[in-house]
Amino acid sequence: MTHWLHHLPILPILTPMLAGALLLLSSDSRHGPRIALSFVSVLLQCAAAFALLAAADGRLTMPWPGAVGIYALGGWAAPFGIVLVVDRLAAVMLALTATLGLAALVYSVARWEKAGVHFLPLFQFLLMGLNGTFLTGDLFNLFVFFEVMLAASYGLVLHGSGGSRVRAGLHYIVVNLLASLFFLIAAALVYGLTGTLNLAELPLRVAALDASDHQLFHVAAAILGVAFLVKAGAWPLNFWLPAAYGNAAPPVGAIFAILTKVGVYVLLRLGVLLQESGVAPAPFGGTWLFYCGLVTMAVGTMGVLSAQRLDHLAAFLVIVSSGTLLTSFGFTGTLLTGPAIYYLISSVLGGGAFFMLIEMAERNRKQSADMLAISQEAFGMEAGQHDSEHPDEMAGVAIPAAMAFLGLAFVACVLLLTGLPPLSGFVGKFALLGASLASLPNAPLPHVGLFIVALLLSGMAGLIALSRLGIRVFWDMEREPPRLQWLEAGPVAALLLICQWMALAPETTLAYCSAASNSLYDAGAYIRSVIPPAPAALAP
Amino acid sequence: MTLSMELIFSLAVGIMAAAGLYLILRPRTFQIIIGLSLLAYAVNLFIFGMGRLRLGAPPVITPALGGNPALYTDPLPQALVLTAIVIGFATTALFLVVLLASRGFSGTDHVDGEEPEE
Numbered sequence: 176m177t178h179w180l181h182h183l184p185i186l187p188i189l190t191p192m193l194a195g196a197l198l199l200l201s202s203d204s205r206h207g208p209r210i211a212l213s214f215v216s217v218l219l220q221c222a223a224a225f226a227l228l229a230a231a232d233g234r235l236t237m238p239w240p241g242a243v244g245i246y247a248l249g250g251w252a253a254p255f256g257i258v259l260v261v262d263r264l265a266a267v268m269l270a271l272t273a274t275l276g277l278a279a280l281v282y283s284v285a286r287w288e289k290a291g292v293h294f295l296p297l298f299q300f301l302l303m304g305l306n307g308t309f310l311t312g313d314l315f316n317l318f319v320f321f322e323v324m325l326a327a328s329y330g331l332v333l334h335g336s337g338g339s340r341v342r343a344g345l346h347y348i349v350v351n352l353l354a355s356l357f358f359l360i361a362a363a364l365v366y367g368l369t370g371t372l373n374l375a376e377l378p379l380r381v382a383a384l385d386a387s388d389h390q391l392f393h394v395a396a397a398i399l400g401v402a403f404l405v406k407a408g409a410w411p412l413n414f415w416l417p418a419a420y421g422n423a424a425p426p427v428g429a430i431f432a433i434l435t436k437v438g439v440y441v442l443l444r445l446g447v448l449l450q451e452s453g454v455a456p457a458p459f460g461g462t463w464l465f466y467c468g469l470v471t472m473a474v475g476t477m478g479v480l481s482a483q484r485l486d487h488l489a490a491f492l493v494i495v496s497s498g499t500l501l502t503s504f505g506f507t508g509t510l511l512t513g514p515a516i517y518y519l520i521s522s523v524l525g526g527g528a529f530f531m532l533i534e535m536a537e538r539n540r541k542q543s544a545d546m547l548a549i550s551q552e553a554f555g556m557e558a559g560q561h562d563s564e565h566p567d568e569m570a571g572v573a574i575p576a577a578m579a580f581l582g583l584a585f586v587a588c589v590l591l592l593t594g595l596p597p598l599s600g601f602v603g604k605f606a607l608l609g610a611s612l613a614s615l616p617n618a619p620l621p622h623v624g625l626f627i628v629a630l631l632l633s634g635m636a637g638l639i640a641l642s643r644l645g646i647r648v649f650w651d652m653e654r655e656p657p658r659l660q661w662l663e664a665g666p667v668a669a670l671l672l673i674c675q676w677m678a679l680a681p682e683t684t685l686a687y688c689s690a691a692s693n694s695l696y697d698a699g700a701y702i703r704s705v706i707p708p709a710p711a712a713l714a715p
Numbered sequence: 716m717t718l719s720m721e722l723i724f725s726l727a728v729g730i731m732a733a734a735g736l737y738l739i740l741r742p743r744t745f746q747i748i749i750g751l752s753l754l755a756y757a758v759n760l761f762i763f764g765m766g767r768l769r770l771g772a773p774p775v776i777t778p779a780l781g782g783n784p785a786l787y788t789d790p791l792p793q794a795l796v797l798t799a800i801v802i803g804f805a806t807t808a809l810f811l812v813v814l815l816a817s818r819g820f821s822g823t824d825h826v827d828g829e830e831p832e833e
Binding site for chain 1: 739744747751754755758761762764765766767791792795798799802805806807809810813814816817820821826827828
């Protein structure tokens with residue numbers, strides 16, 4: 176039993192890899208077994224992620240000492256081998272990925288999976304890349320998992336094809352290829368300077384660098400930071416994001432809700448580890464990141480207000496939540512990180528549910544209805560054509576009161592994404608505000624003020640924009656009520672219920688996030704777990 | 716001699732990176748894919764250079780040279796370059812497909828899918 180538990184950390188990477196490979200080999204005609212295999216894989220990932228979640232908290236006895244779990248790939252100990260590291264934050268991200276992945280998979284099986292080829296294998300590879308990124312403890316391995324994730328996302332962003340998707344996908348791919356090259360340059364520079372790629376050994380080597388090399392290290396860190404900020408959707412590196420996310424197929428948009436958070440996660444993790452070295456590089460944390468996040472929030476908020484389509488609005492909401500997270504991590508002190516992790520979970524689940532909900536709510540609508548009343552009159556558009564992309568005859572049995580469900584779910588999403596009670600968005604924002612006020616003696620007053628104003632304004636702008644577009648979508652008298660399948664409504668309802676549970680049990684979830692933040696900032700423990708201090712017997 | 720080797724090496728990296736950057740900023744998709752390839756070459760050479768340039772030193776331990784690491788060149792950047800080449804190759808191939816799809820949908824090779832107005 177212990178023997179098997181020892182291999183638990185590799186399971187979230189191995190399972191989707193094998194499932195994806197098998198799915199690639201099997202022919203499209205064996206539809207039932209393919210879907211069954213996908214579900215088995217995602218459910219296994221869920222089980223592994225939640226087991227790791229319990230293990231990282233010490234509730235499940237694991238064969239590793241301390242709170243940080245180490246899995247040496249191939250039995251080669253760090254720093255010579257590549258290790259997987261499981262701490263609370265990594266486990267939270269794994270569980271979040273698996274939950275969102277399950278919801279998006281259920282949703283896609285109803286209809287969207289058939290809109291193109293190879294959706295199921297690409298989806299598995301995307302999950303593999305995501306899980307690997309959260310687990311790995313090696314800089315170059317991080318690059319490899321980033322590329323696995325991105326390569327799968329390139330395929331998924333084009334899923335369903337169509338001119339606008341291909342055009343948005345083209346920009347998305349170019350920007351991310353360029354960011355990957357930046358990542359490579361930075362990784363090579365870091366290796367050339369310090370002679371290591373292991374994330375835990377890095378701070379030790381950086382601390383031992385000559386003062387003359389510090390400048391070059393700052394350059395390397397800056398280039399590395401740019402690569403992650405592109406992924407995180409920070410301004411001014413986020414112009415690709417609204418088009419790519421807004422045009423992606425709904426289940427793809429749902430799973431993409433977590434993709435920007437990968438950049439945020441890596442920035443946070445690397446920032447904390449590099450801080451340990453004493454040579455604090457600019458892009459990771461600090462005032463610089465704070466202002467970068469603020470501007471991102473502001474730009475996202477303006478986008479939210481100006482968006483004329485719900486899917487673009489959802490993409491801008493992703494930018495706002497990214498900006499909020501960057502601002503929180505750049506804030507003076509570490510008090511905001513715990514609530515920010517809670518906010519991250521809530522906004523990813525809410526964003527994912529919203530992307531899936533939009534498509535259902537917009538069925539049977541005329542295209543011109545996307546425009547606001549003013550621009551509609553200005554352009555003299557009366558009647559549009561039916562959205563040919565949504566073949567209505569494919570939708571299955573109508574569930575009763577579909578409109579009532581959609582309306583309720585939309586209201587729940589609005590409450591969640593703008594941070595109004597009683598859902599978890601409110602708890603997250605409230606905890607962020609509370610933490611920013613609590614850190615007042617250390618943090619400069621203007622920072623606290625700016626943060627509070629930005630958080631409240633972005634929420635209010637979201638509320639205005641969402642209710643404005645919501646009125647046009649739901650009080651549209653000229654259309655028949657959309658037909659939904661249980662498979663499509665189920666995941667949205669489940670994600671929203673999880674958010675409701677998170678709000679009702681803050682002592683469980685918020686406390687876990689705070690513990691995750693505390694163990695994250697205990698970088699010394701992380702480093703000692705990965706690279707144990709030399710035993711006394713071997714010392715000269 | 717090592718000095719001239721380093722000079723040539725760094726010039727090659729610099730010129731390829733500059734040409735790649737210029738091409739990436741051009742409006743045609745074909746220019747972009749060539750630019751990305753050139754940049755990828757420059758980055759791969761750069762990674763290789765980060766293992767320090769050595770002449771005639773093997774990366775793998777041989778019985779003839781023994782176990783003194785000073786006699787060998789760093790094998791890790793070579794392994795990294797190999798990985799980077801494979802990944803870069805795959806993503807470039809994928810981009811090529813998207814480029815052709817975009818051309819098919821829009822009928823133009825402009826990155827925005829439409830010709831700029833004169």
